[in-house]
Amino acid sequence: MASEHAFHSDPLLRVRDLCVDYITDDGHFRAVKSVSFDIGRGEVFGLAGESGCGKSTIAFSVNNLHKPPAYISGGEIWLEERNLRTLSNKELAAVRWSEIAMVFQSAMNSLNPVLTIEEQFVDVICHHKGWTRAEAIDRAYKMLDLVNIPRDRLRDYPHQFSGGMRQRLVIAIALSLSPKLIIMDEPTTALDVVVQREILQQIFTLKEEFGFSVLFITHDLALMTQLSDRIAIMRHGEIVEVNTSKEIRQNPQHEYTQKLWASFPNIHDREGSKAKFEQGATA
Numbered sequence: 001m002a003s004e005h006a007f008h009s010d011p012l013l014r015v016r017d018l019c020v021d022y023i024t025d026d027g028h029f030r031a032v033k034s035v036s037f038d039i040g041r042g043e044v045f046g047l048a049g050e051s052g053c054g055k056s057t058i059a060f061s062v063n064n065l066h067k068p069p070a071y072i073s074g075g076e077i078w079l080e081e082r083n084l085r086t087l088s089n090k091e092l093a094a095v096r097w098s099e100i101a102m103v104f105q106s107a108m109n110s111l112n113p114v115l116t117i118e119e120q121f122v123d124v125i126c127h128h129k130g131w132t133r134a135e136a137i138d139r140a141y142k143m144l145d146l147v148n149i150p151r152d153r154l155r156d157y158p159h160q161f162s163g164g165m166r167q168r169l170v171i172a173i174a175l176s177l178s179p180k181l182i183i184m185d186e187p188t189t190a191l192d193v194v195v196q197r198e199i200l201q202q203i204f205t206l207k208e209e210f211g212f213s214v215l216f217i218t219h220d221l222a223l224m225t226q227l228s229d230r231i232a233i234m235r236h237g238e239i240v241e242v243n244t245s246k247e248i249r250q251n252p253q254h255e256y257t258q259k260l261w262a263s264f265p266n267i268h269d270r271e272g273s274k275a276k277f278e279q280g281a282t283a
């Protein structure tokens with residue numbers, strides 16, 4: 001049974017008893033086992049746990065982007081008043097990007113190599129918002145400002161940017177439609193530590209400005225407590241503990257959460273790094 005901490009008084013997304021299976025040669029393998037949680041408006045909700053525990057499977061199924069052999073075998077996913085599981089493909093396509101955007105570890109490679117960044121902004125914005133090209137470019141400039149990329153780079157191609165810049169461009173494109181929820185699955189893991197930190201600080205600042213909610217996924221619990229409001233700890237497809245970031249950090253209840261922490265030096269280091277991160281984020 002999910003703990004009371006799994007729920008929120010002002011939910012944007014409600015996941016209830018979600019089950020996701022993979023069809024394998026040996027039969028059905030249940031990767032997500034009756035998982036329930038809310039993500040509040042403007043909240044950063046973290047999903048942590050060891051490799052293979054089902055984090056990415058949840059990320060994909062929330063947006064109905066899971067592909068065979070995965071299928072949702074039970075449960076409900078509500079975005080505000082809509083049960084996403086009952087929407088048609090056309091209705092879901094409208095929700096994707098404009099209401100729920102996703103940024104993945106390899107997202108920087110998802111930019112189209114033969115199109116300029118300008119064309120990619122225009123494609124996404126005109127398609128989803130029906131704006132004119134001039135309006136889309138104006139929006140693109142504003143988004144570049146937000147992620148600290150000079151406006152005159154808009155006509156460049158993806159290969160002309162560093163990995164960190166490409167990842168920031170993907171985030172800028174994702175945010176250009178003002179989604180209500182942004183799903184970030186290990187969004188910076190492929191980057192070096194300094195760039196990771198810089199990008200996460202930027203996301204933190206943008207969230208304050210735009211008020212979107214975030215589903216943040218990483219196996220790195222220390223990093224997660226720096227960024228999240230609440231955290232769910234997953235193990236073998238189940239949520240074993242949900243609590244505020246502070247409680248997960250200072251007072252982990254479940255034995256497995258305690259074990260995850262055991263790989264980090266000590267609680268004072270965790271506190272220190274959080275304070276430093278927040279200072280940096282607001283600087």
Ligand SMILES: Nc1ncnc2c1ncn2[C@@H]1O[C@H](COP(=O)(O)OP(=O)(O)OP(=O)(O)O)[C@@H](O)[C@H]1O
Pocket residue numbers: 022023024029031049050051052053054055056057058068069070219
């Ligand atoms: N295409 C697939 N076919 C069969 N099983 C799969 C498939 N993709 C994932 N799984 C299994 O589903 C489970 C959950 O995988 P998932 O990728 O969601 O975990 P994760 O927590 O995101 O892991 P990581 O941190 O390594 O990305 C794992 O046991 C994995 O082996």
